[in-house]
Amino acid sequence: MTPAATVDDHAMLIDRLLAPVIGSLGSETVALPAALGRVTSTDIHSDVDLPLFRNSQMDGFAVRASDVATAPIALEVTGDIPAGHASPVTLIPGTALRIMTGAPMPEGADAVVPVEDTELVLGRDDGLEGAIVTIARGREAGEFVRERGSDLRRGDLLIAAGTRLAPRHLAALAAAGVGSVDARRRLRVGVITTGAELVAVDEELALGRIFDANRIALTAGIIDAGAVVSVATSSDDDPRTFRHILDDVVGASDLVITSGGVSKGAFEVVREVLEPLGASVGSVAMQPGGPQGTAVLDGVPIVCFPGNPVSTQVSFAVFLAPVLRRVAGLPPETRESRVLAAAVESVAGKRQFLRGIADDDGTVAVVAGPSSHLVAAMALANALIDIPHDTTRLEAGEKVTVWML
Secondary structure, rough: OOOOOOOOHHHHHHEEEEEEHHHOOOOEEEEEEHHHOOEEOOOOEEOEOOOOOEEEOOOOEOHHHHHHHOOOEEEEEEOOOOOOOOOOOOOOEEEEEEEEOEEEEEEEOOOEEHHHEEEEHHHHHOOOOEEEEOOOOOOOOOOOEOOOOOEEEOOOEEEEOOEOHHHHHHHHHHOOOOOEEEEEEEOOEEEEEEEEOOOOOOOOOOOOOEOOHHHHHHHHHHHHHHOEEEEEEEEEEOOOHHHHHHHHHHHHOOEEEEEEEOOOOOHHHHHHHHHHOOOEEEEEOEEOOOEEEEEEEEEEEEEEOOOHHHHHHHHHHHHHHHHHHHHHHOOOOOOEEEEOOOEOOOOOEEEEEEEEEOOOOOOEEEEEOOOOOOOOHHHHHOEEEEEOOOOOOOOOEEEEEEEEO
């Protein structure tokens, strides 16, 4: 009997399996509104200065600093400069211009006095003609003036290659007039769940049928890990049906995940179809998730998970989520050391991933039992407790490695 592979060995196998596809993903042009979360494939340099022009930092009055050096002082107000004003304006010495935040500074002005430091007396017909502003406090040259290029100079690096774009990055790109970016193409992942017993969640149940939780779990996991779902479907246990579906999904995907059909019993459709095509289907020394498989069809890697819902979710978390997150530029999921709240027992020779609740006090407690069908208990967990393969018991207070979910 072939010995079961270790978890680490199988993880490395999947890394090698996906490496050619990941290396050939390339990039695509993405419109800025759709670029959130995408990873830039090239450096982006600015074609403009930021700010684009010299402008006011405050609502107030544009002045010459030398004219207000002896404040308090009264100056004639000769006009308005609202934000968006497009015509050049020149400040007459010994006067002031009312100016709004972001409006272009007039020629000859070198400071802005905030409106809070002024008192305006309107002129004729309550307008600015003949208006006088009293400046209560003088300002130095440059105060409350945003100089052109003080944030970024034309040609400067705006966003580096390999940056996962957050809202703050999109704001900077938009401010510089960048309407699209070159981003890494996202991995297209297809999902095939198998089993004659499966029913979509919106279909009617009959005796012996179950709702297809794995299709939902895997598609959600793929999206959460930064990839895109190319196809999500299911197959019964007929080999011809599965092969037809598999061909279609392979044609639309960079990677295919299957669930179910890889154990040693009858009606194991994934094993039956893929083993003659060169697939490796066997066991990994872990619980849950022992039956595992890998294959390549038409250059597309296929990762085969067992069908029990907890086994499927744990397998995805252990073997695929780390790879997909890395490709998408997402940070790795947290692994940390915690203290057991109660003693646990494990199976000799198998690395066990117990579902647990990690508490704010630094402890972790097991949720329900180890059985791979306890999908509702899985929903209560926020962590996987990683028990080494050579450990059969750990006492309360001992430290364990925890994978945060």
